[in-house]
Amino acid sequence: MGRSANLPRGLVERFVARDGRWPDDTGCPMLHVDMDAFYAAVEIRERPELRHKPVVVGGVGNRGVVSSANYIAREFGVRSAMPTAHARRLAPHAVFLPPSFGLYQETSRGVMAIFRDISPLVEPLSLDEAFIDVSGALRRMNATSGAIAALIRTQVEEAYGITCSVGVAPTKFLAKLASGMCKPDGFMVVPKVAVLDFLHPLPVSALWGVGKRTAEQLDRVGLETVGDIAATPLPRLRKVLGVALAEHLHALAQGHDDRPVVPESKEKSIGAEETFEVDHFDRDLLKRELLRLSERSASQLRAKGLRSRTVSIKVRFSDFSTITRSRTLRVPTDLTHEVYATSCSLLDDHVPEGAVRLIGVRLEQLVEDESGEQLMFDAPERGWREAEQAADQARSKFGLGAIRPASLLGAQPRRSGATEPKPDR
Amino acid sequence: MKIRVERDGLADAVAWVARSLPSRPPVPVLGGVMLDAGSSDGDGGDSLTVSGFDYEVSATVGVPATVADGGKALVSGRLLADITKALPNHPVEIAVDGSRMTITCGSAKFSLPTMPVEDYPALPNMPQLAGELAGEIFGEAVAQVAVAAGKDDTLPMLTGVRLEIGEGKLTLVATDRFRLAMREFAWEPNETLSETAVLVPAKTLADAAKTLGGAGNKVELSLAANDGLLGLSGNGRRTTTRLLDADFPKYRQLLPSEHSAAAIIEVDSLVQAIKRVSLVAERGTQVRLEFVDGGLRLSAGGDDEGSAEEELPVEYTGEPVTIAFNPTYLLEGVHAVRTPKAHLSFTTPSRPALLKPVDDDGGVAPGYLYLLMPVRLPG
Numbered sequence: 001m002g003r004s005a006n007l008p009r010g011l012v013e014r015f016v017a018r019d020g021r022w023p024d025d026t027g028c029p030m031l032h033v034d035m036d037a038f039y040a041a042v043e044i045r046e047r048p049e050l051r052h053k054p055v056v057v058g059g060v061g062n063r064g065v066v067s068s069a070n071y072i073a074r075e076f077g078v079r080s081a082m083p084t085a086h087a088r089r090l091a092p093h094a095v096f097l098p099p100s101f102g103l104y105q106e107t108s109r110g111v112m113a114i115f116r117d118i119s120p121l122v123e124p125l126s127l128d129e130a131f132i133d134v135s136g137a138l139r140r141m142n143a144t145s146g147a148i149a150a151l152i153r154t155q156v157e158e159a160y161g162i163t164c165s166v167g168v169a170p171t172k173f174l175a176k177l178a179s180g181m182c183k184p185d186g187f188m189v190v191p192k193v194a195v196l197d198f199l200h201p202l203p204v205s206a207l208w209g210v211g212k213r214t215a216e217q218l219d220r221v222g223l224e225t226v227g228d229i230a231a232t233p234l235p236r237l238r239k240v241l242g243v244a245l246a247e248h249l250h251a252l253a254q255g256h257d258d259r260p261v262v263p264e265s266k267e268k269s270i271g272a273e274e275t276f277e278v279d280h281f282d283r284d285l286l287k288r289e290l291l292r293l294s295e296r297s298a299s300q301l302r303a304k305g306l307r308s309r310t311v312s313i314k315v316r317f318s319d320f321s322t323i324t325r326s327r328t329l330r331v332p333t334d335l336t337h338e339v340y341a342t343s344c345s346l347l348d349d350h351v352p353e354g355a356v357r358l359i360g361v362r363l364e365q366l367v368e369d370e371s372g373e374q375l376m377f378d379a380p381e382r383g384w385r386e387a388e389q390a391a392d393q394a395r396s397k398f399g400l401g402a403i404r405p406a407s408l409l410g411a412q413p414r415r416s417g418a419t420e421p422k423p424d425r
Numbered sequence: 426m427k428i429r430v431e432r433d434g435l436a437d438a439v440a441w442v443a444r445s446l447p448s449r450p451p452v453p454v455l456g457g458v459m460l461d462a463g464s465s466d467g468d469g470g471d472s473l474t475v476s477g478f479d480y481e482v483s484a485t486v487g488v489p490a491t492v493a494d495g496g497k498a499l500v501s502g503r504l505l506a507d508i509t510k511a512l513p514n515h516p517v518e519i520a521v522d523g524s525r526m527t528i529t530c531g532s533a534k535f536s537l538p539t540m541p542v543e544d545y546p547a548l549p550n551m552p553q554l555a556g557e558l559a560g561e562i563f564g565e566a567v568a569q570v571a572v573a574a575g576k577d578d579t580l581p582m583l584t585g586v587r588l589e590i591g592e593g594k595l596t597l598v599a600t601d602r603f604r605l606a607m608r609e610f611a612w613e614p615n616e617t618l619s620e621t622a623v624l625v626p627a628k629t630l631a632d633a634a635k636t637l638g639g640a641g642n643k644v645e646l647s648l649a650a651n652d653g654l655l656g657l658s659g660n661g662r663r664t665t666t667r668l669l670d671a672d673f674p675k676y677r678q679l680l681p682s683e684h685s686a687a688a689i690i691e692v693d694s695l696v697q698a699i700k701r702v703s704l705v706a707e708r709g710t711q712v713r714l715e716f717v718d719g720g721l722r723l724s725a726g727g728d729d730e731g732s733a734e735e736e737l738p739v740e741y742t743g744e745p746v747t748i749a750f751n752p753t754y755l756l757e758g759v760h761a762v763r764t765p766k767a768h769l770s771f772t773t774p775s776r777p778a779l780l781k782p783v784d785d786d787g788g789v790a791p792g793y794l795y796l797l798m799p800v801r802l803p804g
Contacts, residue, residue, distance in 0.1 A: 372711045372800040376602045377679050
């Protein structure tokens, strides 16, 4: 869902694919795929009886907001990010569902896997949308980009029972614009030769980077369409918008956008945090929590083959004042016990006593672990790393509770009944 | 107080004392420099004493001066150091009137607030003399060893240089767990001194050894191990430092007794080659040393960040082997041997490697070693 859904569609009607036919797709390797009302569509797939009803997925509590609404609900004016309470007033008879993220993640993984079977150049933007560069797949599959787009739409619907909309264009920006303008369950091609015909009649707000304020600024100097911007000399545009934005928009308005598809954006940090049910003062308890969080984040690091150079902790007190403190290690680590030792010493050295409502551990400055490991005199040749790797393997087989630090055992919820031996007393 | 003093002598003295002051003193007076005119006792004509003390480190230096009125004054060390460094080359007049100090030099004039002298802690007395050292030897030995000391305050025992006073010799050793440097030389301490070992903050020791151990100077080492205090004096300067109260790791067991491969390498060409190939080693990732008969191939980097390699002739005995090091640690070790050629020996690519100086006859020179843990290559 994007702003492009609100753009005047009549102008671009002729680019929409219809009855298995679409415009010339030569030189259009960029695909933007966007699931239609993703969360709502997944819920409806699970409960087909909802198919013809307005469905709203979102926080159902007092302060909840709408995450997703199907197209029937949208007819009543329900939109994403609107407070759920407001949506209830607009569509009182709609079905309101709390989100089931596990289900969406699972579906998303499957859909992305379909994309990756076609091309390795997949750049997910969120659970429900991605760019795909299919230039390498054209020859291998002996197909045009339009045919690949049609194939993706069929495969996604057959495998996951949800629909998506695809934009096919020479650049990322145009592909995204196109997918937004053919929603739902649509498919649009912006031919390379017709880029300017497609773009120039559109209002300036179609350009990536033009919000309400910029649109007003442009309107004040009489620039209403993308074509107006393209026709304006750059020096004049700079005076209105400033150098950076002017150059960016001028390039887009000419159809220029050389951003490549970047598969799997590299992670910058990995972390975990915990908000307590009640505030805690007890340092021992806080440290046990740090151990749990260190283990959670360090095992993710190991699973991804990364090491972290900087360990930081975050502590939020009962009055919501929050401090973060970090320490940079001499040698990047992926070891739970090193992350834990560093976070404990940060807690001891830098965090005053007080009632703590949230505590977190974050690992930053990540490096690939193929950078080699600086050995130390006093560390045994086989040590913590091997032990923790073995524990990771056990956990991946038998579940998270299979192996854990002994100090975390007591904090586990106890099972009651016959399966647990009763203490002698 | 009213005195007249040469600009250069004053600026050097203040700069040296101010160096050891804390950058963020817990109370303002501890960031101060004390000027004491005319009360120095029999120190041979030095009539201005400049000193500083922050309970950890004290520094005192005498400067010849013409004293009209004696007295003491305490002013901000940083500020006084900045001012004296910037003064034109003219005699400097310093006068204290009430709570202000006036500094006049040529046409420049400064007026600084003074801090109460009564609040300033008394400097520790110089402990008992332990013995004398030749300035150059001491300066070199400290520099060779302090390079391996840790800089991370969370492990205080590794931020020191261990001084072992033994029968007829002095041993200096430091380690940060990744490398260890040790220097030993013959030394006759005072007869009253028994065998002992102390841990001295590496940064302070290195600074002091550099400034006290000028050519031809004697450095006096004094020690009150029970009070946790070490003193060094020479070149008209005196400094004391608190000893670190921490246990140094048991390091003797780390020193390898044998090796299976060894190379004699020309230091200059190795240094240049490491510097070149490590240009592609992102943020301190390893350089690889591939030893084959008669040759050493250095390489670094990979497909993503670019790669580099370079070959050097070396005298090598042993099976062909590839061993990798952090380039900074390796360079610091190669520099620290201080001979034109270095002897590098090791057993396996995951055991410590040993760097030693090579004497003019091509043999291993005793007295210094630099032990370095390799980087384990992935896969």
